[in-house]
Amino acid sequence: MQRDKPGRLVDEGPRIAQIDFTGYRMRVPTDRYYSPEFAERERDRLWLRTWQIVGRCDDIPETGDWLEYKLFDQSWIVVRGRDDKIRGFVNACRHRGNAFCEGKGHAARFTCPYHNWSYGLDGKLLAVARPDFDGTLEEFVGAKEELGLIEVPVETFACFIFLNPDRDAPPLSEFLGEAVELLGPYRIEEMIPYGFNVREEIACNWKVVLDAFQEGYHIQGVHPELVAAMDESQERYVFCGDHSVATAPFGSSNLGDSSLEEQVAAIHGLPATFPAVADSLPRFDKLLANYRDADGKLPASGEVPLRTLLQQAMRQSWEAKGLDVGGLTDNQLSDNHFWILFPNFFLTIHAGEGTLIMAFPHEDGDPNRCYWHVQNLQWFPPEERATNRTPLRQVPEGEHYPYFLALEQDYEQMQHQQRGLRNKAQPFLTLTRQEVRLAHYHAALSSWVEPESPH
Structure with missing residues (x-):
């Protein structure tokens, strides 16, 4: 029955007219898009404390496969261990702090090239070249137990690898909440990147990217060719903690007067x-x-x-x-669900396919620049996944990857917006009721970043 399926929560979610706006602030300070001081608070209070996606499980499919995740001036590695568990570690040798991994690779163990200290895939210190510790052999063995790589929380969901720099972080399931049950029936873990899988720099704040995909209000101005297929007046909304999802039926109202x-x-x-x-x-x-x-x-x-x-x-x-679609409602087959997983993950999804967009602060800390990662996800039978999987394309600085029309339009528009946001004479931007998800999102952001942050 339809009502037994998690997706009915979104199918029956409130429309704009049914939402209580009393608690929302509909003005957002513009300095959070360009201020170095605000960006520094985001770094310390948000990015270094929250769960974030660093890759997909199929990016490191075999024992010993690893990849580096960089954020600002910080670096971690995630690696698949001999027990098939994916773990995360600070990318620094415990001897003199040397960063020993860069990019992506495969290893039976990690050996720091500076002084040849080596570590297992589980992070334990295995060997030290020509050890000269003071004291007995027993004391050296004890030191080995204490000097493994510094582990950070890593968990997986829907084939995504989540990492949290905060070693005291709550479990991922607690952070995601209802999103786990709502996204589960799509079987995202069985999808692969297909067609495009691109990461490149873009001249805007990372939040401009997230803002752009939380409302359909801009379709009439930026994507006129989509007006017939999307009707934002029929959108329904569900808020799950700091996360949110919206959906709108394909063209049901826009095409009502057509033959x-x-x-x-x-x-x-x-x-x-x-x-x-x-x-x-x-x-x-x-x-x-x-x-x-x-x-x-x-x-x-x-x-x-x-x-x-x-x-x-x-x-x-x-x-x-x-593909097992038994857990999806009829609307989830044809209609897109537009997901935001706080802080930087956007997913448009319906049965069998989706488009993923993530935005990350620029490594130099400039709030006027960021990276975005755009990926199409597609379901294929197991035997067809390896041959159809599209590898990541890292676009060199100064170059641009040509996206499909709607995404190319967004890419251009977001950079125009950042130029306007930098005008310090304009202290805030004003949201309409159609942008209720932005109001919710920025309220969540404030709860992490502002001085009275409860997180």
């Missing part, structure tokens, strides 16, 4: 933005044929449940491929 054939044509146009829909269209057309007359025409009046037919076709199509 049935025009609405069918619009559905056939969806794969331009959502390619996985294409595979379900033959089934959709077959179901639709039951409503056509002998001449192949749809009725001029009366209701044909196009949306329901599309959902039925998508469920049948995915089940035929082998």
Whole structure:
């Protein structure tokens, strides 16, 4: 039954008119986008204390595979151990502090090239070249027990590797809360990066990226070609602690005055933005044929449940491929859920595919620059995943990767916005009710960064 599925919480979530705005501040100080002082507080009170995604489990699939995660001037390594557990460590030798890993690689053990101290994949100190510790052999053995790599919390969810620089951090499940149950039925862990998987620098604050993907208000100005497919007035919202999710039905209101054939044509146009829909269209057309007359025409009046037919076709199509969509509601098959996992993770997802965008502060600390990582996720049967997986493309500084139209439009717009935000004569930006998720997001940010922060 639909009501037994976690996604119904979003299907039945409140619309804008049902939300109590009493507790929201609809003005956001602009200095949090350009102020070095605010960026420093973010570094210490947010980034060095919160869970954040550093990669995917399939980035390090084999024992001994490791990758480096850098944030500002800090560096950690995550590695898959001999027990298949993924662990995280400060990227510094316990002898003289040398950073011994850079980029990504594979190792049976970690050996610092400075003085050849070596560590196991579990972080334990294994050997010291020509040890000359004062005292007995027993005292040296005791020192080895104390001088392993400094471990930091690392956990996984949905094939994502989460790291928290704070060694006293609460469990990831506590941080994610309801998001675990709501995202679980999509089986993201069975998806792979496919088509594009890009990280590059962008000339804006990292929060400008997150802001851009929390509202549909800008579609009319930036993405006019999407107006027919998206109707922000029908959005529903659910807030899960610091995180949030919104959803809107595909074109249900925007196409209401169109003929049935025009609405069918619009559905056939969806794969331009959502390619996985294409595979379900033959089934959709077959179901639709039951409503056509002998001449192949749809009725001029009366209701044909196009949306329901599309959902039925998508469920049948995915089940035929082998994806278990039994935990998804009908709306989750056809409609996007727009997720924000605080602080820097955005995911547009529906059955079988999604687009992931993450934003990270620039390593030099300049609040006017950041990195974003854009990744398409796609479900494939297990035997097809290795050959279809798209590796990460790191765009060199000064170069640009050409994205699909909507994302390219966002890339340009966000940099225009940052230029305006730097004008110190404008002390705040003003949110509309359609931007309630931004109000919620910035309230969460304030709870971490402001002096009275409870975190």
